[in-house]
Amino acid sequence: MAFRGRWRTILVGLMLGLVAAGVVTVLSPREYVAEATIFVAAQPRNPDTGMDANELSSQRMSTYVELLRSPKIAGEVAGLVGPAAPPDLLNRITAARLPETTLLQVTVRDRTPEGAAQIANLVADRFTVSVATLEQPADPTAPPLVVGRIYESAVPNNRPVSPRIPLNIALGAFIGLVVGVGAAVVREGLDTSVRSTRGLRDALGAPVLGWVGQLAQSGNQLVVREQPRSPEAEGFRRLRTNLQFLDAVGERPVILVTSARQDEGKTTALCNLAVAFADAGRRVLVVDADLRRPGAASLFGLERAVGLTDVLTHRTTLEKALQASGDVLVLPSGPVPTNPSELLGSPEMSKLIDNARELCNLILIDSSPISSTTDPTVLAPRTDGVLMVVRHGDTTTEQVHAAREALDAVGARVLGAVLNRMPRSALSRYISRTSRPDLSPEVDSPFEVAPSKAASPPPTTGDESSAEPTGKADGTPRRPSPTKRS
Numbered sequence: 001m002a003f004r005g006r007w008r009t010i011l012v013g014l015m016l017g018l019v020a021a022g023v024v025t026v027l028s029p030r031e032y033v034a035e036a037t038i039f040v041a042a043q044p045r046n047p048d049t050g051m052d053a054n055e056l057s058s059q060r061m062s063t064y065v066e067l068l069r070s071p072k073i074a075g076e077v078a079g080l081v082g083p084a085a086p087p088d089l090l091n092r093i094t095a096a097r098l099p100e101t102t103l104l105q106v107t108v109r110d111r112t113p114e115g116a117a118q119i120a121n122l123v124a125d126r127f128t129v130s131v132a133t134l135e136q137p138a139d140p141t142a143p144p145l146v147v148g149r150i151y152e153s154a155v156p157n158n159r160p161v162s163p164r165i166p167l168n169i170a171l172g173a174f175i176g177l178v179v180g181v182g183a184a185v186v187r188e189g190l191d192t193s194v195r196s197t198r199g200l201r202d203a204l205g206a207p208v209l210g211w212v213g214q215l216a217q218s219g220n221q222l223v224v225r226e227q228p229r230s231p232e233a234e235g236f237r238r239l240r241t242n243l244q245f246l247d248a249v250g251e252r253p254v255i256l257v258t259s260a261r262q263d264e265g266k267t268t269a270l271c272n273l274a275v276a277f278a279d280a281g282r283r284v285l286v287v288d289a290d291l292r293r294p295g296a297a298s299l300f301g302l303e304r305a306v307g308l309t310d311v312l313t314h315r316t317t318l319e320k321a322l323q324a325s326g327d328v329l330v331l332p333s334g335p336v337p338t339n340p341s342e343l344l345g346s347p348e349m350s351k352l353i354d355n356a357r358e359l360c361n362l363i364l365i366d367s368s369p370i371s372s373t374t375d376p377t378v379l380a381p382r383t384d385g386v387l388m389v390v391r392h393g394d395t396t397t398e399q400v401h402a403a404r405e406a407l408d409a410v411g412a413r414v415l416g417a418v419l420n421r422m423p424r425s426a427l428s429r430y431i432s433r434t435s436r437p438d439l440s441p442e443v444d445s446p447f448e449v450a451p452s453k454a455a456s457p458p459p460t461t462g463d464e465s466s467a468e469p470t471g472k473a474d475g476t477p478r479r480p481s482p483t484k485r486s
Helices: 005-029 055-061 062-067 071-084 113-136 165-190 198-205 231-244 264-277 295-300 307-310 340-344 345-361 375-382 397-409 424-432 437-448
Strands: 031-042 093-097 103-110 148-152 208-213 256-259 284-288 323-325 326-332 361-365 385-391 414-422
Touching: 005 055, 005 165, 005 385, 031 062, 031 113, 031 323, 055 323, 062 093, 062 103, 071 113, 103 113, 103 307, 113 148, 148 307, 148 414, 165 375, 198 397, 198 414, 208 231, 231 264, 231 414, 256 345, 256 375, 264 284, 264 326, 264 361, 284 295, 295 326, 307 345, 326 345, 340 345, 340 375, 345 361, 375 397, 385 397, 397 437
Parallel strands: 208 414, 256 361, 256 385, 284 326, 284 361, 385 414
Antiparallel strands: 031 103, 031 148, 093 103, 323 326
């Protein structure tokens, strides 16, 4: 899961490794190699030694290898090269014996092909002189027992041996992948954001009724109306279908739509859901009760100069404040008040909800986020249920937990949640798995949810509230409003 969900982190690690390899390759100085071969020859057998000269030279081959890379020869070569000699000349000289031969090979690295060849030939030449001196018998007139001859002189090679571009790129890619995978694993372990319907269901303790993909930032956000064939519009219709199975909320439900925090797309989700219900033949009313950052009216292209706050303060009536956007009725927020919580918790708000039930058979109320204000917890007990909108990969499980606890504290009923703004990669996996059994609990669980205490009929106390009509003119039983309390 860490590799699939954090592929961008792994890709960034890989790219950084390749970039680092490229930088190292470009900044590394070019180095060239030249090789000279020396043949170690033995003089004719000396009867006084009691040993063949070839046998004598073979026993000393390891000594000759050390002589080739000795500080003495390196110093002599540096004196001959002059100021152009590298300060670390001794470290640039390597020597080895060719297996099963009396050939020695000296290898020199330098910044230029010519410099490498010149130094290699000088080392070979100084070696032949040193061997002749060391192997000179006591009799100065006798020839040396062993002599060295240059078998093959070094020539400039214009092909650099360093930096090794393929090796650098391979190492950079490998190190980048290791770093990227490690970072992905660490981020996955530290990340507590909601990234799956299962995680959201576990965090909220309520079913996930739908999931919706990312909407385009430009253009109309009402995709159900403007782009009815898009996957996003289908996501809202799926949410509508699942909500229709919640028979326990009553025939004329009032649903509060909120979120745990800002910028989770609750207003956009509410408005698209309203259009989806209207397309299915429901008479829908959208109430913009987010008196902090109202946006429902703007999304429908309506003015919000007159609206909810005017009705609550008796400056106008509900019928006069309503506006229509297609088949959807909208009650804008109206002027932003200085006391939103007090207005939403007033008896006038309860009366408005009761009047709205008479006008429409579905009321969707937009509210401010739970983490920032008390408005949702004031409104939630007056409704038939709460629908939570949670943003994929942004909202944390702790924030969802806190939102659920705040709603439970006021006795609100949480109907379920919507996982919003899912990336295309995650959304495609859910679309391809919609027929799998493991998603069925998220769709079927609403059938098993019992009505909450807040949605149950109030007890009869004998006062005037007990005379409230219990049915409609057509004989259909009417669910008592949870706002009418003794």
